[in-house]
Every structure is written in structure tokens, then in C-alpha cells.
Amino acid sequence: MPQTPSTRWCPTPEQLMILEEMYRSGVRTPNAAEIQQITAHLAYYGRIEGKNVFYWFQNHKARERQRLRRRLCARHHQQQPPPIPPPPAAGSSAAAATLHPAVMHPASYAATSFIHHPHLGGYLGTLPVVQHPAAAAAAGGGNKMATAPAGGAAFYSSGNNNSSSQEDWTTMSMEPNCSASPGSSDDGFPLPPCCRRPLKTLDLFPTKSSTGGLRDECSSSKSSSCSTSTN
Amino acid sequence: MPQTPSTRWCPTPEQLMILEEMYRSGVRTPNAAEIQQITAHLAYYGRIEGKNVFYWFQNHKARERQRLRRRLCARHHQQQPPPIPPPPAAGSSAAAATLHPAVMHPASYAATSFIHHPHLGGYLGTLPVVQHPAAAAAAGGGNKMATAPAGGAAFYSSGNNNSSSQEDWTTMSMEPNCSASPGSSDDGFPLPPCCRRPLKTLDLFPTKSSTGGLRDECSSSKSSSCSTSTN
DNA sequence: GCAAATTAATGATTTATTCAAG
DNA sequence: CTTGAATAAATCATTAATTTGC
Secondary structure: OOOOOOOOOOOOHHHHHHHHHHHHHOOOOOOHHHHHHHHHHHHHHOOEEHHHHHHHHHHHHHHHHHHHHHHHHHHHHHOOOOOOOOOOOOOOOOHHHHOOOOOOOHHHHOOOOEOOOOOOOOOHHHOEOOOOHHHHHHOOOOOHHHHOOOOOEOOOOOOOOOOOOOOOHHHOEEOOOOOOOOOOOOOOOOOOOOOOOOOOOOOOOOOOOOOOOOOOOOOOOOOOOOOOOOO | OOOOOOOOOOOOHHHHHHHHHHHHHOOOOOOHHHHHHHHHHHHHHOOEEHHHHHHHHHHHHHHHHHHHHHHHHHHHHHOOOOOOOOOOOOOOOOHHHHOOOOOOOHHHHOOOOEOOOOOOOOOHHHOEOOOOHHHHHHOOOOOHHHHOOOOOEOOOOOOOOOOOOOOOHHHOEEOOOOOOOOOOOOOOOOOOOOOOOOOOOOOOOOOOOOOOOOOOOOOOOOOOOOOOOOO
8 A cells, every 4th residue: 555545634734724714714614516616626735525625614613613612611710811712713803704694695695705815816716605505595506406406415424335326316306207296397396495594503602502502611521511500 | 387396305105104114124324325225216206315315314313312312201200101102103113123222333234134024025125224324334445436435415505506516526536636645546545444333323322421411302491492482 | 164373293404522543 | 632524413494284263
């Protein structure tokens, strides 16, 4: 085995820099098409797959939030506010810009601001800052791709029986052969936009408790499941 | 628009029956290839996509567990065990079989029992009961498909800018053009099986608190969570 | 008997948690 | 310890049941 078939992706510094820049620019949950673009561009700097990009944003978002919570909680506990409350990544006071209020309507994403960053000249310029993946639903493709969007992550099953898993089931939308809701329209299912609202996507500090608030995090040992209060 | 372009999949009774039968047979997290098979077969009874199958198993598993937890908790609280603890769907006393201990090793799935059910003559017979998606990793494909498995769910971004999102990024694994770990092996990435163990997958009753124990569930409050409150 | 209003189920997404590689 | 990868839990949102008023 020549060059260590590492099991997991090791982002190169360039890749990382670009990703972080994008994150700071507001990209949080790129959809399939965007991930594809990003992957293609980052591939110039080293091996990378779409799922890596997806996971990176997923993890980065989650851990940023986690870090913030932990920090906040610590401050709240020991009354010792650290100098920089929420320093996102490498930015100035991008705290307000890092995460948009997320109250925009999905339909507006399609035409949302295009970012022009020095580091990412021309690249990010072609990538609309889409906060919510569901946004594109408003665009409504014409073919089945619209119905069966594009693919996803999670459940990266390493799917390979020796069977033929060439095509991707995520994009597979089949039509009935006999009866039961005769979806005859081949290009049918215009996918009624039904513009999903931003879903909430709790920005950083959900106001709605809903278990997703700020669980323990701060309680030194993870065992104490935030048992201090009501729970 | 002829026939109600419903935004979400409405399983036909036949589809539902088959799915439940499969679930009862032990199928919990089919991998991409299996989902593809299932989808293809179910498509005979009505429109269906791969993601629908994925989501169905995901939800069914989660809600079965939830139901059990809730029930157990209720029983523990009011000391009044209900007559039929977990009557899954159309099954007999499948309670014990509904949820396997999930301690089997992934590698063993590949050769696990093939099911022959009266209702599913010949169909389920061709589908190995794979519990954990990672199982197939042991089989090891040969090409890039092995590296970028097959696709997933979650983050079904309805991905369609007007851009070209034809191909799926989930299967997209790119090679560097210049340097940085020149993954030259075209069929490379033997994908070291590294058979993931079931992850713990807190079976039903996690012993490790970790917040994921059995939160409220049973606590009367949080009623309905539907329309009356929060929203 | 039907149709609007409510409630219960459940399909679809997002977030949190966990494991393990480096 | 950091972080990529993966799964489970929580949440949102829509559809089907069910109820209620006429």
C-alpha cells in the first residue's frame, strides 16, 4: 500500500481555509448542488468528497455552537467572562454576520447576496449564500430531480453489497406500474413550492427550550445531565 | 395539475404492509443498495422514492423505541402495566423480535438469515437482513463507489438551483490535481473495513444517562407538541 | 350528510450525541 | 484533544382521522 489509505479525510490547510472562509461568510448548510461545487473546487487542493464537505459544515456548525455554549456557561458559573465571548473562527466582529437571523423566506435565497471575498475570488462569487437547503424548493426543477432532490449525507452506509448499487437511491423516484394513485405525469409532481419557512434553524441560542436549548455542556462531567434544574 | 401534487409520500397499504413486515423481520437500517431494492419493489404499488424508504425505517425505528419507552415509563409510574405492551402492527407477539439486541457484529450480517415470508414470497428472500449499514463495508467494493458509498438521507436539500445538480455529490470523490496526498490508485481506497461496531446504539434503555436517557417522554407535560402550544 | 375546525399520525429535516482516527 | 464520520433524538410540517356545527 503506497500512501496510507487513510480512512478519513484529512483536509489540507488550503481546503480548511476556504471552508472556514465560507463558513464565516454565512454558509451553514449548503445543499447538494453547492456541496458539489465546493467539493469540485476544493478538490484542486487535495482529495475530497462531497460527504466531507457536508460533514465539515455539519460538525463545524455544531461545535461552534457547542463551544459557545460551554464558554457562556462557564462564564455564568464562575462569573469570569472570558475576553472574547463569541469569536467565531478567524474573524473580526463577524458574530452578527456569521449567522443570519434565519428569518428570510426560502424563496428569497435564490437571489440572495453573492459574496465576494478576497481569498475566494470568483469562487464564492458564484455561490449564493443559502442558509436553508429547502430554499431551492422554490425554484422547482421540471424533472424528477426536483422531486428527489439530489442526495444527502448521514447514513453513509458504506453501501456496497456486491450487488449493483451503482445508481443512487436518493435520486430514485419511481412510478407505480399498476394502480394506486396513478402518478402518470412522467415529469409530474410539479413539486408545489409550498415555500417552507426557514424552519427555525435555531440560530445559536434557541429561545424555545425544546431540549435543544443548552443542555449541560458546561456541567463538568457529562454524566450530570443538567440535573440542576427542573429536569 | 391533475392529481394532487402532494408534497409528501403517502404510502399505500401494500407498501406499508411490506415495510412493516420487513421491519418485523429485523430490517432496521437498510443500506443504500437495499433501499434501492426495496424502493424498486415497492414502486410496483405506488410512487415511492429511496428517501421515503430510508425515512420510513428511520422513523419507524425511532417511534417504536419511543413508544416502548413511554409505555415502560408509564407502567413504572402508575404501576399499571397495560395489557399489550408493544403490539407493533400486524404481528403476533413480536415484541421480542421487533428490536434485536443490536449487538451482532456488522460482519455477520452479510451472511445473516435470509427471510422467507409468505406475504413477501421471493422478495424478502433476496434481501439479507442487514442491521447495520456499515456491514457491507466488509464486502469491499472495488471502485470509488466503495469510498463514497452510495448516498444517504437527511439533508434532503431539495437541492436544485438552476445550476447543474444532476450528479450526486454523495458519490462524488475527487482527486487532487496537484499534490497533497496523491490518491492515485484509481480503484484505490480499499476502504479498510474497520467494521464499526453498532456504535452502542443505546438499545432502548441507555444506562449512561448522557441526556439521551429517557428525557421526559412520560412526563405528562409537553402535551401534544402540536398546535396548541409552542407554535 | 357535508364541510370547516381540531386532533392524532407520521413523513421529512435538523440538531445533538457518540465513536474513533490522527 | 481535536475532529471526521455516523447514528439517534428532537423537531417541524403536512396529511389522515376525528370531531363539531350547520
